[in-house]
Amino acid sequence: MNQLYSGMPAARLDGVVWRKSHFSNPSGNCVEVAELPDGRVAMRNSRDPEGPALIYTRGEVDAFVRGAKSGDFDDLII
Structure with missing residues (x-):
């Protein structure tokens, strides 16, 4: 894996497992997280x-x- 920095293309994070909250809606409006090797x-x-x-x-x-x-x-919830 290359040097990790905030704002890097997510596609360059090879081998990480992305996951999202079970509260996410079916239309894909969600944030996904992945633990990095470091x-x-x-x-x-x-x-x-x-x-x-974002890292x-x-x-x-x-x-x-x-x-x-x-x-x-x-206060940010609609």
Whole structure:
């Protein structure tokens, strides 16, 4: 695998397993995540699987998930 960087094409992340939430809808409006070999986490738009992947540390993902669980982003829900 080449050097990993945020915004790289998701298609270049060979061998990773992408998954999405069971809350995702059938029309494909979801975010997919994949664990990278170095422990970081990649995220991509499921409607653009070859598009950019954002790369986050475990700590960054932990902070986001904790915030989502505690309601910090509830104002963004339609």
